[in-house]
Amino acid sequence: MTTTESLRSTSRVRASALEGRNWLNTGGKQLSLEDLRGKIVILDFWTFCCINCLHVLEELRPLEEKYKDVLVTVGVHSPKFEHEADPVALAAAVERYEIHHPVLDDPELQTWQSYTARAWPTLVVVDPEGTIVAHLSGEGHSNGIEVLVEELIAEHDAKGTLHRGDGPYVAPPAREGNLRFPGKVVALRDGGFLVGDSGHHRIVELEQDLQTVRRVFGTGVKGYADSSKHDDAASVSEAGSDISRGAQFNEPQGLVLLPEAVATEVGYDVVVADTVNHRLRGINLTTGDVRTLAGNGVQRLLDTEQARKEAPAIGVDLAEGLENGALDVSLSSPWDVVWSEKAQRVIVAMAGTHQIFSFDPVSGAVSVFAGTGLEGLEDGAPEGAWFAQTSGLAADAAGDIWLADAETSALRVLRLAEDGSVDRVESLVGQGLYDFGFQDGAAADARFQHPLGVTVLPDGSVAVADTYNGAVRRFDLASGEVSTLARGLAEPSDVLLDSSVEGEPVLLIVETNRHELVRIPLPKEALRVDEGSAQVTRPRTPVAAGQHDLVVRFAAPKGQKLDDRWGDPTQLKISSSPENLLVEGAGTSVGLTRKLVLNPEVTEGVLHITARAAACDGEPGGEIPDHAACHLYQQDWGIPVLLAEDGSTELTLDLRGVN
Incomplete structure (x- = not known):
């Protein structure tokens, strides 16, 4: 092992052909490496379930803009889950994450194998003459790639082998509508709802009918800015409702309504997981003010000395001693938030570091609630538990916190002690990072596929937004059985028990890929589905x-x-x-x-x-x-x-x- 080894590969290997089912973002053209000769090419091997892959998309955006006349990124989508091999689902993901480069659909992992990729994400840099010059795994490589790109520009400019000009990207048509790839939803006390309108980078307040827009928080353009109702940029909507146009978000997901007493004390009502900004934001529903509560915008990489020495510092206030408190703490892709009455804190699914955090609105304390930061499925004490891109949270009547652990396709629970700390972590459904399926029955045999949402039902059972199975499932704690409540949905990312309607409560479901919220009755008789279990299939x-x-x-x-x-x-x-x-x-x-x-x-x-x-x-x-x-x-x-x-x-x- 050495600390001076170069990024550049020491051997000269010709880049292999780009083979797959189809191309996206090319206007229907089928690309080849020969079409890209003269350009510096970054092959980004990714899969749309993977938070690390989404981080890399963000890391590459500035490079793509800065070097747009000489650099072409090609996304090679090599799916992990069965659902990700669906071309319709892939096209939706490419649109949702605003990918502005060509994408090769590689469902059989042909190109993955040709380039000996072993992990998501993998980056391969190809020079203008078609030779591989770097092969990297993981995220965090943008600075080094920029240095390499500068070297390649100078080298191939001198050789006359660098061709400047536009790349092969062709933008798809824009989508219209009130919502675009909505993520999470929370009920308001007056019967309305707040939705994380992630594709429009804003928060939308809806009437009880789920169609009428009351207010919008955010400009609709991705970015980061706080604002108040009194900003010069504030305006009035066509319906006469205030819109805080000065605020900006970046793919916001989870939302939680604080208890009234807490909201009065802190001056805001809602906490938002502003996912790609790596921040928690607060919204005052009376004034329309949007403020930052925690996060400095720099993605957390478990990079503090304390993390090295204590790994992890469960319960230690990460904001203590910092000049700006919680605003100086680095977060990583917070995906969902829920209020814990027992802990008197907001619990945060920190998907980017595979941990659970907590945030105290009153004191501003931010701490690791559970998890080492290692990705996987490991139960037990909070300081030894492993999570995998936890994306959904819900609190039950006993004060325990239920988790949709997406990458392990698992339903898990944090059992809380009387003092509000985590006593232990338990897994009820799920086997590990590479096991999934669509199977009901005993919890030990049941399978989900990348679930993103969870809610607790009146009888104490738990409903799960089983996203990649297009279903809502139910786990009965008393019997230990899993059943299916609804199927045929388009990537449901959240599920909520809705008591705002007349009669019995219903399920309110966020159908992300249909860009809408729908209600379905709680069925008297659940379905029994057995489409089998599976494992991730790779060479x-x-x-x-x-x-x-x-x-x-x-x-x-x-x-x-x-x-x-x-x-x-x-x-x-x-x-x-x-x-x-x-x-x-x-x-x-x-x-x-x-x-x-x-x-x-x-x-x-x-x-x-x-x-x-x-x-x-x-x-x-x-x-x-x-x-x-x-x-x-x-x-x-x-x-x-x-x-x-x-x-x-x-x-x-x-x-x-x-x-």
């Missing part, structure tokens, strides 16, 4: 039984050095499915090399590998300056393997810093 790597050498390569970025102040700053955590696939080598230990022994009696399985490395600002060989920014680099791999006599006996992965 299996042939490996030999017996001893293997695992090496994870890492190079600290230029201007950084490995942070060895508390010992070895690197770590590997390894497990397998099935568990007996690994005879030796499982567990967590420092270092980025490991001897593995594979069981010859197991024919196939998945190796689960998590690598971490910590580096701080400072030059190699020198001291780390006081108050230097420190960074934790992490990548997770799930590598399907097939035991074969002529299989490999070594495995090399890249957790590369960028220079």
Whole structure:
């Protein structure tokens, strides 16, 4: 391992053909690498369920704009879940996330295999002559890629092989309507609703009929700005309602209405998870004011010294001692929020770091509520629990917090102690990162597919927005059974018990890909669905039984050095499915090399590998300056393997810093 290794590949390998089912954002044209000759090309291997992939989309936007005459990004969509292989769902995702570059639909992972991708996201940089010059896993590489792009511009300008001009992107037609890819919904006390209108980057207040717009918070253009009713930019809607036009959001998702007493004390009524701005925002429904409550806009990467030493600091106020308190704390893609009466705090699904946070509106305290930051499904004490892109929250009558854990397709619960802290984490439905399906029955056998929303029903059972199955499911705590309440929905992202109608309460569902909210009655008899369980299907790597050498390569970025102040700053955590696939080598230990022994009696399985490395600002060989920014680099791999006599006996992965 070295801290001076270059981003550039030392070998010259020709880029492979781009093969798949179809192209999007090209005006119907089928592209080839030959069409892109003369341009610097970034191949972004992504899948639309993956929060890290969404982070990379945001990281690449400034590069695409700055170098638009010489750089072309090509998104290669290589799906993880079955639903993501649906071309209609992919087209909706490309529109929803405002992707302004060509996208290759690669449902059979043909191009994924050609470029030996092993993780989402993976970035491959191809020079103007069609040679691969860098191969990277994970997020956080934009600075290093910019340096490389500058090098390639200078080199190929001099050679005459760089062609300037417009790229192949063709914009799709704009969509009209009140809502565009709505995410989450919350009921107001007067019978209306607030909706996170994520595709329009705003918050919309609807009448009880779910159609009439009362007010809009936000300009409708993505960005970040607070505002008040008295701003010069404020205006009046056609219906005569105040619209706070000065405020800006970026793909807002979760919303929670604070208890009246708390709202009166703090001066705002609603907390918004402003997801892509990495902030919590507050809305005063009387004045229309929008303010920032927490977050500095810089994506959190588990990069503090405290995270290194205490990992994680459960219950410690991350804002304490900071000049601007909660406004100085880094967050990462907060996706949902819920009020906990027991904890007297807002609980936050911090999807970007796979953790649960809490926010105290009165004191401004921000703390880690549960989770190590490692991605996966691990129950137990809050300081040891693993989550995976938690995207939906709900509190029950006992004060416990239910979680829709999207990437593990799981329904989980935080059991809260009397003092409002987390006593333990439990999983009721779900097996892990690579198991999903559409199957009812006993909880141990039931399967979801990337659920995003959850709510508690009057009888104490839990309804789940089973997003990629297009369904609303029900978990009965008393019987331990899962059933189906509704299906045929278009990516339902939230579900709410609606008591604003006459008669019995109904389910209010956010149908994201139909751009609307719908009501359905709670069925007297639930459906029983059994379409089977499944695992993520990717090409299996042939490996030999017996001893293997695992090496994870890492190079600290230029201007950084490995942070060895508390010992070895690197770590590997390894497990397998099935568990007996690994005879030796499982567990967590420092270092980025490991001897593995594979069981010859197991024919196939998945190796689960998590690598971490910590580096701080400072030059190699020198001291780390006081108050230097420190960074934790992490990548997770799930590598399907097939035991074969002529299989490999070594495995090399890249957790590369960028220079």
